[in-house]
Amino acid sequence: MKDVVLEHITKSYNKGAVRAVEDVSLEVDKGELFGLIGPDGAGKTSIFRILTTLLLADSGSAAVHGFDVVKDFRAIRSRVGYMPGRFSLYQDLTVEENLSFFATVFNTSIQENYDLIKDIYEHIEPFKKRRAGKLSGGMKQKLALCCALIHRPEVLFLDEPTTGVDAVSRKEFWGMLRRLKEQGITILVSTPYMDEATLCERIALIQNGRIMSVETPDNIIASYPHALYAIRSENMNALLHDLRRAGEVASSHSFGDHHHITFRAGGEEAVQQNLLQRLREAGHRELSLQPIRPTIEDCFIQQMPA
Amino acid sequence: MKQFLTFVRKEFYHVFRDRKTLLLLFGMPVMQIVLFGFALSNEIKNARVAVYDLANDAASRRIIEKMEGGGKFEMERKAWNREGVEQAFREGKVKMAVVFPAGFDDDLSHLNHAQVQLIADASDPNTANTLVNYASAIIMDYQRERMQAAAIPVPVSTEVRMIYNPELKSVTNFVPGVMALILLLICVLMTSVSIVKEKELGTMEVLLVSPFHPLLVIISKAVPYFFLSLINLTVILILSVTLMGMPIAGSLWLLYGVSSIFIMAALSLGLFISNVTHSQEAAMLISLLGMLIPTLLFTGFMFPIENMPLPLQVISNIVISKWYYIIVKSVMIKGLGLAAVWKETLILVFITVLLLTMSARTFKNRLA
Numbered sequence: 282m283k284d285v286v287l288e289h290i291t292k293s294y295n296k297g298a299v300r301a302v303e304d305v306s307l308e309v310d311k312g313e314l315f316g317l318i319g320p321d322g323a324g325k326t327s328i329f330r331i332l333t334t335l336l337l338a339d340s341g342s343a344a345v346h347g348f349d350v351v352k353d354f355r356a357i358r359s360r361v362g363y364m365p366g367r368f369s370l371y372q373d374l375t376v377e378e379n380l381s382f383f384a385t386v387f388n389t390s391i392q393e394n395y396d397l398i399k400d401i402y403e404h405i406e407p408f409k410k411r412r413a414g415k416l417s418g419g420m421k422q423k424l425a426l427c428c429a430l431i432h433r434p435e436v437l438f439l440d441e442p443t444t445g446v447d448a449v450s451r452k453e454f455w456g457m458l459r460r461l462k463e464q465g466i467t468i469l470v471s472t473p474y475m476d477e478a479t480l481c482e483r484i485a486l487i488q489n490g491r492i493m494s495v496e497t498p499d500n501i502i503a504s505y506p507h508a509l510y511a512i513r514s515e516n517m518n519a520l521l522h523d524l525r526r527a528g529e530v531a532s533s534h535s536f537g538d539h540h541h542i543t544f545r546a547g548g549e550e551a552v553q554q555n556l557l558q559r560l561r562e563a564g565h566r567e568l569s570l571q572p573i574r575p576t577i578e579d580c581f582i583q584q585m586p587a
Numbered sequence: 588m589k590q591f592l593t594f595v596r597k598e599f600y601h602v603f604r605d606r607k608t609l610l611l612l613f614g615m616p617v618m619q620i621v622l623f624g625f626a627l628s629n630e631i632k633n634a635r636v637a638v639y640d641l642a643n644d645a646a647s648r649r650i651i652e653k654m655e656g657g658g659k660f661e662m663e664r665k666a667w668n669r670e671g672v673e674q675a676f677r678e679g680k681v682k683m684a685v686v687f688p689a690g691f692d693d694d695l696s697h698l699n700h701a702q703v704q705l706i707a708d709a710s711d712p713n714t715a716n717t718l719v720n721y722a723s724a725i726i727m728d729y730q731r732e733r734m735q736a737a738a739i740p741v742p743v744s745t746e747v748r749m750i751y752n753p754e755l756k757s758v759t760n761f762v763p764g765v766m767a768l769i770l771l772l773i774c775v776l777m778t779s780v781s782i783v784k785e786k787e788l789g790t791m792e793v794l795l796v797s798p799f800h801p802l803l804v805i806i807s808k809a810v811p812y813f814f815l816s817l818i819n820l821t822v823i824l825i826l827s828v829t830l831m832g833m834p835i836a837g838s839l840w841l842l843y844g845v846s847s848i849f850i851m852a853a854l855s856l857g858l859f860i861s862n863v864t865h866s867q868e869a870a871m872l873i874s875l876l877g878m879l880i881p882t883l884l885f886t887g888f889m890f891p892i893e894n895m896p897l898p899l900q901v902i903s904n905i906v907i908s909k910w911y912y913i914i915v916k917s918v919m920i921k922g923l924g925l926a927a928v929w930k931e932t933l934i935l936v937f938i939t940v941l942l943l944t945m946s947a948r949t950f951k952n953r954l955a
Contacts, residue, residue: 359798369789
């Protein structure tokens with residue numbers, strides 16, 4: 282069964298001046314951990330808001346857990362959990378008060394579904410008397426997740442849950458999502474961090490309101506059409522400049538402490554040696570060039586329309 | 588129902604944890620009552636009057652004595668001269684001068700006619716007017732006294748009775764006005780800001796994606812402010828009775844009843860404003876500017892509506908505080924019952940229903 286279905290959804294703002302979502306079609310299976318991967322402004326939040334019945338699409342249709350987002354919006358509202366991108370709990374209420382407030386709003390109690398959130402709530406329970414506004418970023422996210430889960434939703438929508446959260450908390454957070462998935466909850470999560478894409482079962486790469494591909498992370502990586510190499514030297518800026526002028530280099534992008542490049546004529550040994558030789562002559566020292574496995578980010582950049 | 592109560596409790600937490608709001612909520616009525624009651628009163632007390640008595644006979648002394656008796660005037664009885672009086676006016680030392688010509692008593696006894704000159708500082712026209720009126724009244728009174736003593740029939744004497752407020756205290760005018768102003772401001776401002784706050788902080792987004800009916804969100808926001816306004820009303824009434832010495836002539840129940848209706852009308856106005864605005868600043872601006880000025884102008888406690896040009900009189904009808912002001916004056920000061928104010932009460936009920944319908948119509952079930 283498909284838990285989330287989007288068919289040709291289009292959404293624009295300011296009377297069509299800003300086209301946020303363009304003809305997006307997607308399907309998410311029941312119990313799937315699905316990632317919407319794309320930079321800021323790609324249209325992720327608009328898609329989430331259309332699915333959570335907060336916004337009406339200009340055209341196209343969408344359904345969540347079998348309910349139409351326009352006609353049956355009340356049914357959807359009581360069956361999904363939604364965590365907006367911005368921290369949206371009451372800062373002046375304590376952790377405990379926030380949680381019990383949302384439990385009551387959703388016609389349930391903390392005790393009823395405690396087993397579902399126990400894992401997450403234990404992290405913040407020592408601070409339950411603290412006001413939510415005084416929590417750290419990671420703890421705020423955990424509390425928001427608890428509040429979104431308290432009514433045992435069928436589908437969970439998490440809009441950029443790890444933005445502004447430290448690396449350790451991000452890792453913990455993804456661990457929690459995997460355990461929630463085991464409980465049978467369909468999870469739709471969006472993130473601008475490409476490295477988090479591999480933690481999802483399937484992902485959709487989205488850019489400028491358009492879906493570029495929908496696949497498992499492994500398949501997306503496997504479908505990368507070129508041989509990819511990582512190159513570095515002492516002076517990385519000058520290296521990137523020289524690479525972009527080299528005729529045999531098809532693409533070059535900066536990735537942390539390496540540049541990722543592909544060659545135009547395949548990757549024959551002779552071409553590579555030739556390039557290295559020329560770079561050495563141009564004054565680059567400690568050059569190294571090795572083939573690497575592409576990351577999701579490489580795939581994303583490769584799929585981006587020029 | 589449990590959801591609703593939890594929501595109301597949450598609202599109380601918000602109010603009580605926000606010190607600034609709390610101070611505004613309970614500080615404002617006390618401040619306003621004290622301000623309007625004492626500082627901004629147009630009553631005259633102990634105005635300094637120069638006595639330039641060239642006659643210094645029985646009649647002039649009697650008039651001066653009478654003027655001194657009322658507590659309105661403080662008579663400066665020293666040897667004045669013309670320049671001295673002018674000087675005192677220029678320096679603002681006196682507000683009025685009373686001049687008796689030489690032979691005042693003689694003229695009065697033999698010619699049946701004498702003149703007293705009253706000179707008032709009209710740079711403040713209201714005060715000048717009031718002072719001259721008081722003084723004239725006292726002189727008239729003396730005249731009557733003298734005529735009766737001489738057994739001369741007085742042709743026509745006016746007998747003035749200031750009913751409902753015999754001492755002409757300005758408090759009686761201000762307290763109902765302040766009640767209307769405070770209740771309106773608090774209800775409209777607080778509700779509109781608190782709902783828009785949920786929109787701004789993004790909590791509305793989460794609440795919308797819940798089975799809780801969004802209209803209930805809004806109604807439960809109004810509940811705490813309803814009770815807080817009743818507490819405020821009580822504070823104002825206690826202050827006006829104890830501090831201002833203003834009795835409540837009518838039924839206290841009726842007063843609370845109509846006040847509740849007025850509060851509901853104000854709350855619905857706040858709800859409506861919150862529906863059509865998106866930021867706290869906008870809500871605050873509309874509530875303050877859109878409410879404060881019309882309320883001050885058109886309620887009737889600062890400027891009498893009967894004296895306004897017709898278009899403004901028509902406009903004043905949509906200012907809800909005007910109706911409340913009329914009701915409170917009737918009930919609190921005149922001691923009238925519901926029979927006298929049912930029309931105004933009905934208008935308030937009608938406006939409340941209208942505003943609630945408009946709020947429900949404009950309420951957005953989604954974000955945009």
